[in-house]
Amino acid sequence: xxxxxxxxxxxxxxxxxxxxxxxxxxxxxxxxxxxxxxxxxxxxxxxxxxxxxxxxxxxxxxxxxxxxxxxxxxxxxxxxxxxxxxxxxxxxxxxxxxxxxxxxxxxxxxxxxxxxxxxxxxxxxxxxxxxxxxxxxxxxxxxxxxxxxxxxxxxxxxxxxxxxxxxxxxxxxxxxxxxxxxxxxxxxxxxxxxxxxxxxxxxxxxxxxxxxxxxxxxxxxxxxxxxxxxxxxxxxxxxxxxxxxxxxxxxxxxxxxxxxxxxxxxxxxxxxxxxxxxxxxxxxxxxxxxxxxxxxxxxxxxxxxxxxxxxxxxxxxxxxxxxxxxxxxxxxxxxxxxxxxxxxxxxxxxxxxxxxxxxxxxxxxxxxxxxxxxxxxxxxxxxxxxxxxxxxxxxxxxxxxxxxxxxxxxxxxxxxxxxxxxxxxxxxxxxxxxxxxxxxxxxxxxxxxxxxxxxxxxxxxxxxxxxxxxxxxxxxxxxxxxxxxxxxxxxxxxx
RNA sequence: GGGCCGUUAGCUCAGCUGGCAGAGCACCUGACUUUUAAUCAGGUGGUCGCAGGUUCGAGACCUGCACGGCCUACCA
Numbered sequence: 195x196x197x198x199x200x201x202x203x204x205x206x207x208x209x210x211x212x213x214x215x216x217x218x219x220x221x222x223x224x225x226x227x228x229x230x231x232x233x234x235x236x237x238x239x240x241x242x243x244x245x246x247x248x249x250x251x252x253x254x255x256x257x258x259x260x261x262x263x264x265x266x267x268x269x270x271x272x273x274x275x276x277x278x279x280x281x282x283x284x285x286x287x288x289x290x291x292x293x294x295x296x297x298x299x300x301x302x303x304x305x306x307x308x309x310x311x312x313x314x315x316x317x318x319x320x321x322x323x324x325x326x327x328x329x330x331x332x333x334x335x336x337x338x339x340x341x342x343x344x345x346x347x348x349x350x351x352x353x354x355x356x357x358x359x360x361x362x363x364x365x366x367x368x369x370x371x372x373x374x375x376x377x378x379x380x381x382x383x384x385x386x387x388x389x390x391x392x393x394x395x396x397x398x399x400x401x402x403x404x405x406x407x408x409x410x411x412x413x414x415x416x417x418x419x420x421x422x423x424x425x426x427x428x429x430x431x432x433x434x435x436x437x438x439x440x441x442x443x444x445x446x447x448x449x450x451x452x453x454x455x456x457x458x459x460x461x462x463x464x465x466x467x468x469x470x471x472x473x474x475x476x477x478x479x480x481x482x483x484x485x486x487x488x489x490x491x492x493x494x495x496x497x498x499x500x501x502x503x504x505x506x507x508x509x510x511x512x513x514x515x516x517x518x519x520x521x522x523x524x525x526x527x528x529x530x531x532x533x534x535x536x537x538x539x540x541x542x543x544x545x546x547x548x549x550x551x552x553x554x555x556x557x558x559x560x561x562x563x564x565x566x567x568x569x570x571x572x573x574x575x576x577x578x579x580x581x582x583x584x585x586x587x588x589x590x591x592x593x594x595x596x597x598x599x600x601x602x603x604x605x606x607x608x609x610x611x612x613x614x615x616x617x618x619x620x621x622x623x624x625x626x627x628x629x630x631x632x633x634x635x636x637x638x639x640x641x642x643x644x645x646x647x648x649x650x651x652x653x654x655x656x657x658x659x660x661x662x663x664x665x666x667x668x669x670x671x672x673x674x675x676x677x678x679x680x681x682x683x684x685x686x687x688x689x
Numbered sequence: 690g691g692g693c694c695g696u697u698a699g700c701u702c703a704g705c706u707g708g709c710a711g712a713g714c715a716c717c718u719g720a721c722u723u724u725u726a727a728u729c730a731g732g733u734g735g736u737c738g739c740a741g742g743u744u745c746g747a748g749a750c751c752u753g754c755a756c757g758g759c760c761u762a763c764c765a
Binding site: 200201203204205207262264265266270271273282284286287301302309315316317319321335336337339340341342343344346347348349356360363402403404405447448449450453455509527544546553556560605608642685689 | 692696698699700701702710713714715716717720722723725726727728733734735745753757758759762763764765
């Protein structure tokens with residue numbers, strides 16, 4: 195008999211095993227299996243019985259994926275892995291007649307159920323002396339290699355399930371992600387915030403400066419944008435008297451991909467009436483510190499070779515001072531885009547002449563300041579030019595009450611005292627539209643009249659916050675790429 | 690968008706100056722009643738990313754394309 199081991203041949207081989215099982219009356223995909231213990235519970239049971247000093251050994255039934263098989267003459271050892279861990283099966287004389295026939299057809303990768311008594315082998319390995327074994331789902335494809343795992347980054351992301359099977363650390367990252375989000379919810383709920391959901395499909399894409407995705411509603415025959423921020427709807431709710439609201443939601447930005455950017459990502463936004471940006475600052479550091487303590491057991495995280503300490507209070511840096519000290523440029527001395535651009539050219543930067551002053555300042559921040567902010571830091575008091583939704587400082591109308599939080603060289607939060615003067619908000623929107631449409635092709639920048647109307651009913655003084663959840667997860671899991679903390683990151687279609 | 694690197698068996702990877710397509714794991718056959726990266730013996734498995742070109746001869750050299758990674762620019 196000539197055998198081939200191309201992928202097709204391996205699948206063919208396994209299909210034959212499947213067929214043999216069926217011919218012998220076994221269902222290779224049964225509807226259910228009742229397990230009495232998880233793998234780790236079975237191991238624990240053995241431990242307690244040994245500790246009690248009794249001879250009695252518990253009967254268990256477990257289920258999971260076969261990850262290794264070692265045939266030793268007339269006996270076989272099988273490693274079985276479930277969500278809790280791993281346990282070894284010994285298949286020997288104790289195995290029933292039917293189970294023996296099933297055993298013949300078992301491959302690495304199959305999902306099986308097994309029952310028997312727990313014991314410990316000569317080498318102290320917790321093991322089940324298997325009496326019965328059933329096929330729960332026959333696997334038709336070979337798993338990635340057991341020792342090196344799955345290394346191909348592209349394949350890991352496209353077939354995340356293989357990544358999860360082959361690379362044990364991956365599951366941990368996503369468990370941590372889940373705990374981060376749970377902790378954030380708990381934190382907000384305990385402070386009296388209520389969680390809400392607002393539309394993903396919106397007639398205007400507002401609340402941030404970003405290019406939106408466009409889609410179309412057939413019945414309404416109307417184009418919609420996928421939201422680029424949660425902001426404007428949440429503030430409508432503040433107008434409506436929900437004094438503390440938050441949303442953890444997916445937002446979408448039709449822009450470049452990088453190790454810090456995915457087109458869809460998860461944002462926490464919260465708004466608190468009768469608070470200002472200083473209150474929000476305290477909320478952020480307390481929340482992030484709490485998340486870190488909850489997920490890591492300490493206030494520190496390892497990231498890109500640094501130990502980041504989230505213990506409040508975080509450093510506060512005046513934005514203007516920070517830019518001046520890291521780049522040498524005092525943007526307050528450059529009142530317009532032209533003079534600021536000149537100053538930037540002088541220090542060797544290439545300057546896009548289409549950029550307005552706000553964007554030039556932003557470029558100074560991301561080039562000179564952001565990479566240096568490894569320990570948690572608030573940059574405080576932003577120029578009005580780059581903050582259309584934030585309220586002026588009472589003492590300086592070129593500066594708004596806004597901060598961004600940075601850690602690990604990444605922006606993780608953005609917050610301000612919300613602009614609630616409808617007339618001023620309308621002027622700011624107009625400035626934005628005028629400044630952008632001149633040089634932004636294919637984008638229609640509109641004013642959200644519906645939001646302005648809401649403001650006209652009166653919005654209390656409010657502090658607002660946005661936190662990039664994916665980046666927060668990157669920090670506490672030590673992952674340098676956003677793709678490692680998103681289960682199914684955006685990828686180009688394979689041809 | 691630009692630069693550099695990569696794409697070889699199901700997986701992880703070698704493949705020199707152009708000269709028969711390789712290893713480990715997995716798979717198949719056999720041996721083995723306490724193994725655990727089991728071991729031992731034997732074996733199967735390839736559109737060398739795709740398309741052209743140079744050459745007596747291309748996995749390797751040249752051109753183009755696709756996909757990916759890193760850096761860089763832009764978007765934020």
